[in-house]
Amino acid sequence: MNTTIDTPQSAASQSTSTLPTISTHIYPKGALDVLSREEVARLRDASAGGLHDLLRRCALAVLTSGSASDDPRAAAELYPEFDIEVGQQDRGVRIELKHAPAMAFVDGQIIAGVAELLFAVVRDLAFTAIDLNGDTELETSNGITDAVFRLLRNARVLHPADPNLVVCWGGHSIGQDEYKYTKQVGYELGLRGLDICTGCGPGAMKGPMKGATIAHAKQRRRRTRYIGITEPGIIAAESPNPIVNHLVIMPDIEKRLESFVRLGHGIIVFPGGVGTCEEILYLLGILLREENSHLRFPFILTGPTAAAPYFEQIDKFIRLTLGDEAANLYQIIVADPAKVAKTMDSGILKVKEQRIAQRDSFFFNWALHVPLDLQQPFVPTHELMAGLDLHHGRKPHELAADLRRAFSGIVAGNVKEDGMRRIEAHGPFEIHGDPDIMQALDALLRAFVQQRRMKISGDYKPCYKVVG
Known part of the structure; x- marks a missing residue:
């Protein structure tokens, strides 16, 4: 997956955790750059509302990929100022990262594999929020299996x-x-x-x-x-x-x-x-x-x-x-x-x-x-x-x-x-x-x-x- 990454706004800003962090924005390529304006707006609204905390936790997990801890609250305590916002481009998405763990970057640029994982987080949470929210088919066995299929197909696996x-x-x-x-x-x-x-x-x-x-x-x-x-x-x-x-x-x-x-x-x-x-x-x-x-x-x-x-x-x-x-x-x-x-x-x-x-x-x-x-x-x-x-x-x-x-x-x-x-x-x-x-x-x-x-x-x- 190719990505376009802007020069970080702050190459090594510090959060209150004293661990080095980076603030920047990135543009996903692939499934997230061919969305309709309506889909982008729904994703943006979901990420700013009830989905935001979930998006933040999952994003922080992939940005600390390779962590040796299995305490789900450890990363949040280490990076208390971390935040993520999904912005709207013309039929595309712009992801804003604030005080992201510096371990996910090299020379101010996000590591390609970490970027892929981050885009997967946004993609899957967005698909679930937009496509499956209120789906009455989830009340039946065949409906749930079909939803599993759609999620895996959307993830291209x-x-x-x-x-x-x-x-x-x-x-x-x-x-x-x-x-x-x-x-x-x-x-x-x-x-x-x-x-x-x-x-x-x-x-x-x-x-x-x-x-x-x-x-x-x-x-x-x-x-x-x-x-x-x-x-x-x-x-x-x-x-x-x-x-x-x-x-x-x-x-x-x-x-x-x-x-x-x-x-x-x-x-x-x-x-x-x-x-x-x-x-x-x-x-x-x-x-x-x-x-x-x-x-x-x-x-x-x-x-x-x-x-x-x-x-x-x-x-x-x-x-x-x-x-x-x-x-x-x-x-x-x-x-x-x-x-x-x-x-x-x-x-x-x-x-x-x-x-x-x-x-x-x-x-x-x-x-x-x-x-x-x-x-x-x-x-x-x-x-x-x-x-x-x-x-x-x-x-x-x-x-x-x-x-x-x-x-x-x-x-x-x-x-x-x-x-x-x-x-x-x-x-x-x-x-x-x-x-x-x-x-x-x-x-x-x-x-x-x-x-x-x-x-x-x-x-x-x-x-x-x-x-x-």
């Missing part, structure tokens, strides 16, 4: 070519051995011509992309995709890593999760924390449904040798709660990056064969059935968290859905600003269920705390209480 996109899930807070392993797997995937999609943050979301860049360079692949999919509630805690060249901001976690499974042709899970468990349970809740039992979807859990006990504990928890049928949907491969890549590559070939046979598109998995209850946003409150039905006797996919909501609530309490405020005001969430499920859940969460998978830095204070 739907690629009508042979299936080759691997979604990689895993924690933002992982050790060096695990991080190096994610790079090794990404390298092996890249050698086989596979592109990478992650949650866009650090740790296991960055490693596979970093490994793939080397392999893609060796294979002289120039049109590569490193897609990062996030949502407003989490982007401030997990700023996009610098390798992401296609950033997509979905309106909420449910549409983010649906984007992963509609866009990707296979999924690899690295070690992580509660967010990774949420993703695993979301996918299992879909694949366990009878409507999806025939679909090809390679699903691999992998990590270095030291991570074997981690996956054993995850596997044990899934078998206890959802049964062996759920465990049969994934394959665990330990300490063998090449085998992971070969298994995924062959699995994606079967996905291609099935899509051809069913005349389904390569770039969006329309055949996958995602029920409305998995698509509707779950906003974790103390009442809703306490009311989750975590008991035996339910259909496995229904229990998986509520377990996913439990982990989603813990993620919110850990790193999302709204969730953190609820915990500060009312204390930890309480989670109730059958004693054996609660015992297994408590053991799993305690292990995450001990292994420092909940937070990157600082002491972790649990935002939950497991009640047997």
Whole structure:
């Protein structure tokens, strides 16, 4: 994406945080320079009104790309005077940055990759505000899936070519051995011509992309995709890593999760924390449904040798709660990056064969059935968290859905600003269920705390209480 950047008004102005900042204006090129006057006016009005605070937080997150903090309020405290305004050009957009972090610039010019991410923020928030606001179709399952499709199409990440996109899930807070392993797997995937999609943050979301860049360079692949999919509630805690060249901001976690499974042709899970468990349970809740039992979807859990006990504990928890049928949907491969890549590559070939046979598109998995209850946003409150039905006797996919909501609530309490405020005001969430499920859940969460998978830095204070 080409950009035109004016000479900064203040090459190194200082905010009250004492960190160097820059004030300037930039002109996006691409999707944002071919807007109608009416669209520009609506975008300007939205950014000056209810959208402004959200735009400011997301913009600050990408301008501090590469930050080691997972506190969503840290960047705002470091750059209290930062602001962003969307102005109107003739059928185009002008973005004003005030007291922006100097780390996003070099010699007074915004870094090209950071500019792309910033334009993606404006693009996606604008599209959501203008195209989806008040959309009655969001009350139906097909309507929500269509909205997900439109958001991904508007972000230009739907690629009508042979299936080759691997979604990689895993924690933002992982050790060096695990991080190096994610790079090794990404390298092996890249050698086989596979592109990478992650949650866009650090740790296991960055490693596979970093490994793939080397392999893609060796294979002289120039049109590569490193897609990062996030949502407003989490982007401030997990700023996009610098390798992401296609950033997509979905309106909420449910549409983010649906984007992963509609866009990707296979999924690899690295070690992580509660967010990774949420993703695993979301996918299992879909694949366990009878409507999806025939679909090809390679699903691999992998990590270095030291991570074997981690996956054993995850596997044990899934078998206890959802049964062996759920465990049969994934394959665990330990300490063998090449085998992971070969298994995924062959699995994606079967996905291609099935899509051809069913005349389904390569770039969006329309055949996958995602029920409305998995698509509707779950906003974790103390009442809703306490009311989750975590008991035996339910259909496995229904229990998986509520377990996913439990982990989603813990993620919110850990790193999302709204969730953190609820915990500060009312204390930890309480989670109730059958004693054996609660015992297994408590053991799993305690292990995450001990292994420092909940937070990157600082002491972790649990935002939950497991009640047997």
